[in-house]
Amino acid sequence: MESPTPSDQAQSSDKPTSNVDQARKLLFRQMLIGVNDGRFFLGVFHCMDKQGNIILQDAVEYRSIRRSSPSPMEQHCLGLVLIPSSCRSSCHIDCSIEEQLSLLSVDK
């Protein structure tokens, strides 16, 4: 893994850490990704590339049995999955309330 280039660090000097470093801190944590056919994938954040394609480890697929909402969900274990950025509609990370605030502040 290459470290961020000096220019990156210069650009983000006003922030405590760069976006890439922030994203890197999310590795190995539970991530919940929604895709645009309505399914969700819950798994361990394993990798992301520049295009925003994400690989989750030990992923579980959640899909609703009925179209109407709320609907019961069924699950399937899938293992290692690659979710292309083109079909990703939402992305959440599992974290404590305190962390939530700091993440949100970075977002802004």
Added chain:
Amino acid sequence: MAEGSEIEQTSMAESGTHVSTIPSGEGTVWVDVSSLLSSACNDLQEGELVHGGNFSLFAAMSALEIMDPKMDSGVKICGYNSVEEAIEKGAAPVPLSFEATTDVQCTIDVMDHLLACEATWHNGYSLARTVFSCIYLMKLERTSPHALLHSYCRIIRATCNAVVSVVSDARTHEEEDLFTMAYGLPLKGDGDEKCLLMLNAVEENISRQFRACKATLSKKGVSEDIKPLQTDLALEEGYCKALLCRIRFRKHFYHVLTSMRKPQGRGLELAKKHIASCLSELACIKKSVEFFSSNEYASCLDDIEDKTTASGRQPVGFDASLNSRLSAPIPQRAIKIFSWKKAVEYFEKLLHDLDVLCSFSLYPLLEDILPFVVKFQKLKPDLVARAHLQQLLVQDGKLYGRDLIFDVISRAAALPEIAKTHELLKNEYILQLGQLVINLLKILCANAAWQRRKLGKILQDWSVTVVQLELAFNKELGDISNVSVDEFTGLQNVFLKLSKRLLLWTEEQIFWIASRFLIMGFELELYSPSEYCMVYWFIYVILIKLSETAELKILTISDPVKRKGRKKREISKDPAKHPKISPSIMLLQCYIYLAEGLAMMLAALRNERNDFQTLSTLNTEEERFIQHFELLYKARVPDHISYSVFKESTVHVRFSTLVKYNYFSDAHRMAKELRSSFNNDPDRLVELRQIEQIAERNQVALNVICQVGVNDPSLKVSLAFSHHPCFAIAIVKRS
């Protein structure tokens, strides 16, 4: 596209509720990180990744790609989320239409599409995505008010169950394990054993309607009490016929499957009758296309070539994506249901293959069974037919569920009668040998690729068993010498005879397996032209060994005294002078001449013309020799054979010497002489004719090369397998 964006919108709108329904960790919440990730993406360099220390690009390659239709079995292609939802939305109505004629037509479409699905399933796709894409089958109880649909679906389910059962019992599914996967599918149901009764009742009813309709048409007497099948009198006869042949086909096909499974091949004769009926019903089903094309209810202007129904209409009540997730997380294959025409052709082929099996006369001799299986495999039977063959051959660890394997071996090896009572039979290695024979029979029923791999692997087991048997015999012989002198000679004689014959027979099997292994490499196109020389040379070596052991076996059985003083190789070199040599060994000799001739011709072409030379720089010829024959090498079949032996025997070959040893004309002459010995065997006669042609063509090629001049650059030599899948003919052209 419009539908896609609609889905996107709904899911986006609903996503908030869904996130809350999927629990986060204890004391934690789900935080949206989309914008953080997208900013991180912007900041990432091209080719840079966010990943941890345990990341491996190689492992990441195996990730299941979501939304890729070939990998993601859960991808939602249709709008329904579950079978229940599909039913609620009216995807599979019962009845299919309130208008009687449309209802009948739609039912026929369902029947046809099911046939197409069934054929697709037999050809290696999952049951869940083919036959069980039928919503009516998934919820069979719903169809009970519709007797016709209900009984048809029930027999489909029972048939699938019977097929799954024969394939899983035969364990041929090791090669195609997708076939028997039926997890979560309602494959078994109460009352399926009565499916024939139900179907018979429905058939009876329709044939009455058919008779009534004919009576009305001919204005003979009209039986008022019979309600017609549908409302349009003009179409009544056609619809009755179309339904009857479809129903009868299912009935007979089910009978075929159950009769063929009867123990000891007792149901084969009955199965043969049902196969004949199946084929004639299939012919009627094919004919029904004409009726549909002239009928407004079935009217479909499209060409039915690619359609899954005889009418060309899209069937009601199917959705392949509904239970595709049952097969998750296995990457699914892209699937295309067979067209109806192709499905009918498939069933015709399957029935013909099964018919060949039913005509099998349950030979007691292994030497008849093995060629039958090899010949049957040439028909390229599909999994279902092969599973039936295996089930027929091996049942309960016995041949045909009837003959003990040791009896089969002792018949094949012509062991003395006393062998049956001999202590030796309890020897573990003899038991092992029996197991090897069973395994061999099963392997021969598998598909070509799997079969070849397994044949190569079991060679080692056979070789080890021979060594162990030999040791056990020697030990036993030592024990015998301890008994009193009078008993000694008698016992020793019997024992020697027994052990010798058994060992010879086992060796013969080993060489037979090895020859199959090599020959199948051609069928599977595993050899490149630059390797043909070594392959033919190896085939030649193995066939020589095979003929030697076979010959020795025959001689030991017939008259051991006469053999004295004769060398084995001499006999095989000129069998014409020894009319006692069996025709089967002479036939083998023909193949030996062909293999030797081809190996030498190819060697000469390489040595003198640089034809068929290895172009690959990746590995040497020796490495490829080892790659191809490693399994034979490991099993020491035959002993003392190595790359250097091959090199020695081919490196000095020249066209001038080739003409002296005329392998091809020897093969040709011998094949011709043999014809009279096989007068009553048409298969053998075809084989002999092939040999003659191959030998003749190659002889001509050799002569042309020699006449034109070996070094003539305008000569182009190529090989063709037009006469035999394994033995090539050389084609010489001048450019």
